[in-house]
Amino acid sequence: MNKPIDKPEFLRTLKAHEKILFKVCNLYCRNPEDRKDLMQEIIIQLWTSFHRYDSKYRLSTWMYRVSLNVAISYYRKTKRHADNHFSSLSHLIEVFDTEDNEHLEENTRLLYRFIRELNDLNRALIMLYLDDYSYKEIAEIMGITVTNVSTKINRIKKQLKQKFEQMEKSI
Amino acid sequence: MNTSDLKDIWNKYDEKLEANWALNYRILKEIKMDKVQSAVRKIKTGGIIWIVIQHLIGIFLISTAITHYERPQILIPTIMLAVLTYITAFWGSHNMGLILKVDYNEPVTRIQENIQKLKLSKLKNYRFIFIFSHLYFWLGVIVLLKIDVLILWQNSPLFVIIQSLFVLAYFPFALWIIRKYSSKKPKSRFWKALEKDSLLTEDSVGKNINDALGFLEEIEEFKKEN
Numbered sequence: 001m002n003k004p005i006d007k008p009e010f011l012r013t014l015k016a017h018e019k020i021l022f023k024v025c026n027l028y029c030r031n032p033e034d035r036k037d038l039m040q041e042i043i044i045q046l047w048t049s050f051h052r053y054d055s056k057y058r059l060s061t062w063m064y065r066v067s068l069n070v071a072i073s074y075y076r077k078t079k080r081h082a083d084n085h086f087s088s089l090s091h092l093i094e095v096f097d098t099e100d101n102e103h104l105e106e107n108t109r110l111l112y113r114f115i116r117e118l119n120d121l122n123r124a125l126i127m128l129y130l131d132d133y134s135y136k137e138i139a140e141i142m143g144i145t146v147t148n149v150s151t152k153i154n155r156i157k158k159q160l161k162q163k164f165e166q167m168e169k170s171i
Numbered sequence: 172m173n174t175s176d177l178k179d180i181w182n183k184y185d186e187k188l189e190a191n192w193a194l195n196y197r198i199l200k201e202i203k204m205d206k207v208q209s210a211v212r213k214i215k216t217g218g219i220i221w222i223v224i225q226h227l228i229g230i231f232l233i234s235t236a237i238t239h240y241e242r243p244q245i246l247i248p249t250i251m252l253a254v255l256t257y258i259t260a261f262w263g264s265h266n267m268g269l270i271l272k273v274d275y276n277e278p279v280t281r282i283q284e285n286i287q288k289l290k291l292s293k294l295k296n297y298r299f300i301f302i303f304s305h306l307y308f309w310l311g312v313i314v315l316l317k318i319d320v321l322i323l324w325q326n327s328p329l330f331v332i333i334q335s336l337f338v339l340a341y342f343p344f345a346l347w348i349i350r351k352y353s354s355k356k357p358k359s360r361f362w363k364a365l366e367k368d369s370l371l372t373e374d375s376v377g378k379n380i381n382d383a384l385g386f387l388e389e390i391e392e393f394k395k396e397n
Binding site: 007011014015018019021022023026039043045049052053054062065066068069070072073105107108111112119121122124130131132140141142143144145147148151152157160161 | 180187194276279280281283390393394395396
């Protein structure tokens with residue numbers, strides 16, 4: 001039997017790490033409505049998995065792991081959920097488009113666009129790297145070896161740099 | 172551009188995030204999250220009920236087979252029906268096992284593999300049911316109404332021949348429909364309408380059988396150190 005979840009504690013955790021959710025939703029969904037739906041699904045999964053959180057990991061690591069898992073599964077469905085049990089949550093989320101947001105600097109917008117062009121697994125990898133997670137933590141979240149993380153991140157960084165350089169040249 | 176430049180740009184993005192998103196915690200506080208959790212539980216319960224129903228049908232068929240062991244005209248269709256029922260029951264159990272394995276706390280590659288395997292398995296299961304549905308229906312009619320096929324043949328051979336031809340013709344028809352659904356070629360509006368929310372298409376279980384296989388390969392490739 002699962003132990004009852006402490007709702008105030010869950011909400012505090014959510015608030016403390018909400019940026020993780022925002023980042024994941026922004027990078028995995030283009031459409032604002034899809035982003036809201038994805039956010040709902042992530043909150044539901046975080047809630048249902050909360051009692052299984054293992055305190056030997058950082059809370060943010062656990063949140064990233066759950067959020068990325070939900071986002072990648074969600075991202076791979078082209079169809080919007082017809083049987084959404086959780087539509088009641090949609091009104092609590094406000095979302096704006098990062099790509100079209102005029103307050104963002106050009107470089108930020110470009111980085112965001114280039115990351116979106118990566119495949120869904122590499123996207124998760126670079127997001128964790130840019131958020132200062134160690135290779136060991138990234139390896140644990142992704143389920144691959146530390147060496148593999150290092151190789152892949154170097155490759156992605158090179159790709160991103162090349163894209164920036166190409167963009168600079170074209171201007 | 173170096174690594175720290177990338178991180179600087181990312182951090183600027185991070186700073187702007189709060190201005191772009193808002194989660195209303197007051198509303199979230201009022202939502203009965205337990206109800207949400209029970210909706211998730213319902214999906215699992217549905218799967219378990221399906222398996223139990225299949226097993227009950229199986230038990231009924233076995234008892235029918237035992238009762239009519241001296242009448243091959245009833246015994247053979249009953250055994251055929253029992254075999255089809257148990258194939259779907261075991262497939263259902265296999266899917267249930269995969270559903271229970273889906274734990275979003277696990278590492279990304281492992282959980283994504285499980286999800287893709289589940290999609291493939293469910294899709295194959297639905298397609299198997301579709302292909303054999305016509306045969307299942309007629310076998311069911313024979314077993315439930317205890318129709319003696321030999322007597323039926325003696326009384327109305329034309330009826331038996333026509334029905335048998337329909338059953339046989341249904342297999343290539345069902346396979347043709349599945350092939351049509353799986354085709355990557357552009358589809359007419361009629362086919363698109365037919366596909367919508369069909370259990371045979373991948374929308375019901377994810378996206379596409381080829382897509383699921385492709386993603387499994389992608390995960391394998393991702394896990395390799397190269």
